[in-house]
Amino acid sequence: MKKTRMVAALGAATLLMTGCSLGDQQPATEVSSGSLGAADTLEGLSVAVGGKEFTEQLVLCELTAQALQSVGAEVERKCGMSGSSTVRSALTSDQIDLYWEYTGTGWITHLGETEPLADPAELYQAVAERDQAENQITWLDPSPANNTYAIATNRENAEKLGVTTISEYAALAKKDPAAASYCAAAEFLARDDGWPGVQEAYGFELPSKNRSEVAAGVVYDSVAKGDPCAFGTVFATDGRIAALDLVQLEDDQQFFTPYNPAVTVRDEVLAEKPELREVLKPIAEALDDATLQSLNGKVDADGETPEQVATDWLTEKGFVAAG
Template sequence: MRLLPIVASIAAVGLTAGCFSSAGTDAKAGSLAKGNSLKGATLTVGGKEFTEQLVLCQITALALRSAGATVKEKCGLQGSNTTRAALTSGSIDMYWEYTGTAWINYLKNTKPLNNSTEQYQAVAQQDLSKNRVKWLAAASANNTYAIAVKTTTMQQLGIKDLSDYAKLAHSDPAKASTCVASEFAGRSDGWPGLQKAYGFTLPKSSVATLAEGAIYDAIGKGKPCNFGEVATTDGRIKALGLTSIPDDKKFFPVYNPALTLRDSVYKDHPGIEKIMNPIAAALSDSVLQTLNGEVDIKGQEATDVAQKWLQSKGFIGK
């Protein structure tokens, strides 16, 4: 769901990867490979730089390898615009994108659709017709933005929803202190839009800009802020005793992840859909929270987490 300003030309996309591998981890055939052969196909899988994307990138690479494809990995690209440019320019062949991000930031629609099915269908139709980008099935997981707070602090302040949070921002800005990442701070579906939707303006003295990963610990400690921007599928929410405040005005768009690929790649290798759709069907909020937590809390490698999960589902062999 995240989007960074374009800071590099398409020609420089290949230099922004956090990880590039032409070999990667081998994967034995499992249920995904039954009747679905990609032998002879050479594919490049990409992804953004945050934990969930790193895991999804590895899941995709392993799944495709299990069906016989030769897969290059370009996981860890810096920002949504860079990753999208890598796809459309041909630097990568596919990556997981979020419906809300594409609808607002690539397709330039101003109002999201609250119904996840309608939002997915609209995104898939427009992106294919306008940009020749094919969307495979979306997961039920919704990695949307949220404002979170330590559960005990939420109870102490009597906050039940974001309307209550907005009232606190008016009455006691210091107690409503909020940590945001630089990207969220500039997005129309982030901090500016949230303040407009809920009718409040938090003074700059009560807003701290931190790296995304640091926000969770900051909220847990209540320093330098009581509240902060989070992603709803992040495993640290539960682990650190945080609560995502209910979005009673339904401001934040739906961000269902789905594998996107150039239509030309899909037409050359239509079997990719049968391999990847069962994976999408298995990715719920709780599953992604668990997988993300294995990396962010337990310190495991994204590749190992992806491999163990695929094997546990029988998607690939052990």
Template structure:
């Protein structure tokens, strides 16, 4: 998925945090990069001084969402530690299961497919959430709050020139092109998507084409968008539907006409014992999650990935604009 940090010191700190999580463990992360004051989120006595470590994965949207949690809980009075930008879904999940991360935004599709081992997504987003919530609680003692309406699912994209030249509109069209002319369907994907069951292997199985015939290049997520827009190295590219670069680069999304990709609605996830000790966390986050639509998160992602703003600044500015927090 998407990754962007613009200052070297942030990369160094994030790398150190990841190494700590993977090796000796980490009881708390770093300090918040920016301060906030209460807005509509007022200090909650039960959260005063409570140590809360917030984690996220290492791509733009997750980092923004992580900072949103951090600023909201800080305004509520918690002693928040920053452990955003952990490399990969599995590392982030392991950090939470091991108690190194207390709170994160996780996606229902990732929970259902990757963490719970299911191969078939549930088409209805609410049913997908409920199935994930119930199974993860029973299996791993993880508590999922109600999800946000945004859906950051996978998609395949192409430039308008590629769309015109190939006539591809749907993933079924793409599958036929892979079989008939693999060189015209060179596809750029990131490492994780290339092996995930809700990624390329599952896509090939669902649409009935031979993944072994396809020509794929493994690139970092941040490079795929521009390379797909250029259309030379990447005729098609793996993207995420809430990424602001889709609009900025005028990319065309292929219609998932067989509805393969799961729904990826983010929800606050907390371990059961932590949730029982601090139910106020989900209460603070509920009205925030309710406002996180595709349009809202796409604009925040665009500000980071296109305009070059810092994720922390974007997250705090949005919370301020909605009145949740203030700045002195």
């Protein structure tokens, strides 16, 4: 019964966020300067901060907006844009000035590369160098958090089946395909760095009858209930992993491409105020996997707004002062 109530709460939170996240937003509380810089560090800078429509991006967009406002920038919010291509096009066409992008998305989606790079530092360097040279987009310091694809199951299945790594999942899929039933969104099932690549890298092939194509957001509830699948594709920093007590399998062959978030900014904006880099650097450094999972969970599981979550965290860290 407790898990059922949690699933219902998560669904309601998702609907709520879908309805209220688009368009310009104002911070839940006013913030002033803290450890990120003096109140006039970015005085005279006027920027449009963008972001995608899912929870983590809504939080990151608001964190950035409040941080920049605290040091004197004039900020227009364009949080909640639909899809990676949309927000990237907004950046390259000067409709927004900066937003958080993921190194894996930059490499595969925006730069069109098909060969994954497993080392996070190597990937960041490759993406940053190419995007700056070809598109005049600068990637600021990356976060240690890695919102990559991951495979998860509920705790009961993990303990009953003895599966804690993807190699152990592959062995289960070969031995008992029904017990290894799998849920994923259509995109993951088709991508070379998704399901086809996982099967090739780990040496198994799950029969199609044991796979279910569902919307990405539905996977979490499906895995938590074990219906219609015991395992599924999740994103590593999603707050629902902890909220639903899911177990994330170790990618012991290091197959999945790293997806470290970093602020991407147009070169001309950074040239106008180079201090922007140092203002946002401490925020990037503080965002590890556990922190992002916690921030995302406050929205998805606890029903808080991204604006309030951002204010609370920035204040707790001393990055800004409330009021």
